[in-house]
Amino acid sequence: MDTARPKYNIKAVSQRLGIQPGTLRAWERRYQMIRPSRNEAGHRLYTEEHIRILKWLMEKVDRGFTISQAVSLLESNQEVVVDTDNRDHSKQLVKLGDDLLDALLSFSENDAQKHLDHAFSLFTPETVAIDIIGPILINIGDLWEDNKITSAHEHFASQFIRSRIGMMLLSIPTDSMLPKALLVCGPNERHELGLLIFALFLKRKGYDVVFLGQSIAGGDIDIVIDEIKPKYMFMSCTLKKNIPITVRLAESLQKQYPDLVIGLGGYAYDRLSELDKKRIEPFIVGNSKKAWEAWLKDN
Template identity: 50%
Template sequence: MEGMEGKYNIKAASKMLGIQPGTLRAWERRYQMIAPIRNESGHRLYTEEHIKILKWLVKKINQGFTISQAVSLLENNELFSDGPNVIEGNQITSMSVELLSSLINFKELKAQEIINSLFSLFTIEKVIFDIFVPLLEKIGELRESHKINGANEHFAFSIIRSRIGTIFYNSPQNPYLPKAVAVCSPGEAHEIGLLIFSLVLRRKGFDVVYLGSGITEDDLNETLNKIHPDFLFISCTMKENLPNVLPLITSIKLNNKNLKIGIGGYAVKTMKQSDKEQLSAFIVGQTRGDWEKWLSTRAG
């Protein structure tokens, strides 16, 4: 039958898929999702159907799934349709709604249970950027519209911050990569965005010293003089603190000429275009793609 004839050896298949032959062998041994045909010499031969399956798995991995999660979707007969994307989206939506309800109603055990399930189903990056970030924004909107109060918001943020912090401090660091200091601008109280950014840096291997909020300019300068980092990242979420950011950067640069400084946060996002132009060299951006682009031009 068409598609069932062995046509591609492992070298050709690996090249088509963009993965190493060793990775392909490991997938087959562990997950047994395909059974390549063997030629007379015992070498693997892959059919068109095998390649179709493997390309789908690679696509799922590129979308943020682990290989085990992708194989699980495959085993649930969701191959080659829009089903996995629809099911994934529905699952994320329903679990996010349930998590939001648990958080704003002070149901800690239920919230932790949902969070544990999310991390068992999806990658760390997917949970944080596709679930936690929109959830935090939604909670902020509810607070601003007075549908929840400060206690609801504080409780929810504390739970999510704790989980992100645990991942951050358990992520390995590479002492041979640049050292970075992450701090909130003076007067700031919100630091989850900075913590998420710091986690991205830490998972890239950066040696990150996370200071968070409540750090005075004098204490920051003393820390910089002590550890001599390559980067300083400043978060500013409150608009009233924004006028202090540029003088802070100017002051720090006077004594740390080689220090690379990046700024971000909600206040930076919403500043006037003229102010953005003045600070354009320092603005890291709002999305992970923005962050990657900014770092790629300065971390070399």
């Protein structure tokens, strides 16, 4: 069965699952756990995978969970409801990523929009951001460093991705009961897209995210911390040379704000030796959803 082909309208899903169309639309708008595609008339079209996810959520609600709790469970246990073959699942992610990358490197914004919209219609925002956009960012960086693409290609692709994820961040509600998280690039760091993906992950979990992006002037971070009083602060590094100064800043802020939980992430940390990683292990958040979940649970 082709579980990824959009074919059910909202009326069919409503009748099949016993859920009111208004409720379904409200869930999608507030929690964005699925993103159905739309036909030429603008009507929603759902896949078999969407129906499995909705059925799973409804079972949890019937057992006494709130929809918010059920969505949180879904995000940390997605394998429970996705029963497609893992190999085909991975191939599909790779194909979507390759198509999106080709469109971006061809400066085709319309094609890039279509490919990204298609990806969001099949997978959760976290899956798209982490398993499709994340590898694309690495690939683009490698191509640029190897002089296989120009800075114009890198700028176009980065701006497109930044714009789409930024719009998603603004549309996701926060849970007032969850703590506030401050996100900023480490000193001298200007590559913010990896941090933006992490911001999306936190926002989808309900955290109140304050995203500063590129590194800010020395001393200004103290003003921000005093103003917003976050529980968490996350700094990212994509350049290995910036790790020492970022770690020193993290250690200094930890002494200045003992209750502040500081996390460090970014692809630069993957290039460290195991010994160097061990020295700063408490700060390391990791570069996968599984690692992020584990770090938050421990902190």
